Amino acid sequence: xxxxxxxxxxxxxxxxxxxxxxxxxxxxxxxxxxxxxxxxxxxxxxxxxxxxxxxxxxxxxxxxxxxxxxxxxxxxxxxxxxxxxxxxxxxxxxxxxxxxxxxxxxxxxxxxxxxxxxxxxxxxxxxxxxxxxxxxxxxxxxxxxxxxxxxxxxxxxxxxxxxxxxxxxxxxxxxxxxxxxxxxxxxxxxxxxxxxxxxxxxxxxxx
Numbered sequence: 046x047x048x049x050x051x052x053x054x055x056x057x058x059x060x061x062x063x064x065x066x067x068x069x070x071x072x073x074x075x076x077x078x079x080x081x082x083x084x085x086x087x088x089x090x091x092x093x094x095x096x097x098x099x100x101x102x103x104x105x106x107x108x109x110x111x112x113x114x115x116x117x118x119x120x121x122x123x124x125x126x127x128x129x130x131x132x133x134x135x136x137x138x139x140x141x142x143x144x145x146x147x148x149x150x151x152x153x154x155x156x157x158x159x160x161x162x163x164x165x166x167x168x169x170x171x172x173x174x175x176x177x178x179x180x181x182x183x184x185x186x187x188x189x190x191x192x193x194x195x196x197x198x199x200x201x202x203x204x205x206x207x208x209x210x211x212x213x214x215x216x217x218x219x220x221x222x223x224x225x226x227x228x229x230x231x232x233x234x235x236x237x238x239x240x241x242x243x244x245x246x247x248x249x250x251x252x
Contacts, residue, residue, distance in 0.1 A: 070194035070223035071101035071108060071185055075161070077198055077221075079180065084204040085170055091119055091201075093166040093181055098220075099152055106160040107152035110188040115145045118178040118200055119168025127163040130154055134163075174200055185223065194223035 077095040085091070097113075099106040107113070115124070124145040126137040137147070147162065154160050166181065182197040198221070 070225050071099055071106070071111070072113065072183065072194070072196075072223060073098045073100070074181075074183060074196045074198070074221040074223075077181065079198075079201065084202045086204060087170050087172045087174065089170045091166075091168055091170060091180070093117070093119075093164075095164050095166075095181060095183075097162045097164070097183060099160040099162075101156065104156050105153045106156060106158060107149055107154075107185075108187075109149045109153035111149040111193065112186050113147040113149070113152060113162070114184045114186055115147075115164065116143055116182045116184075117166055117168065117180060118143075118171060118174065119166065119180065120171045122166055122168035125165040125167075128152070129161040129163060131158050170200065174203075183223070192226065194225045196221040196223040 075096045075098045077093065080092045080094075081089070101107055122141065122143060124140045124142075126140075126145065126147065128135045128137055128151065137151070145164070152160055152162070171178075178200045179197045180200045182195070184195045185193040187193050
């Protein structure tokens, strides 16, 4: 009987941690190239080329029930997406507007295959742009439209006049891992575990 409170405490902690799930991002911004490079004034025409890799830890490259959402702060943006599966390219529908949405079933393939999206965005630097505005933002949303993960690249800075020009130092792009917020697992999983343990507790107490 003295061991029962310890067992009950253990079950409480077990149930608590079993209800916590850490989502894993299914995409990575593998590369991005912006033309022209460096600080740019308002109204400058811009071209953004990005490569997005998909590598979900499950059995598919991207969850079919989720969606990939891309957005930009450029004015008059146009999107030219290309799906690449095992090296085979498929041109997707060209779109205009601040947001491009790709359904998960476009990107869902067996995990043994390689899947990418190459996207080109054209537009112009907006006037009076707010500080920290994104030139490209990529998000994975689940079936309930909750954000699973996010990656973003900020708009080029506004040039500042300097007394002498400096030689630009080339930068090496590092793949951008998507940020994944901690979210709770579905309620049904925790309830199932609680029901099973509830059925076992009377037998444990009698012993």
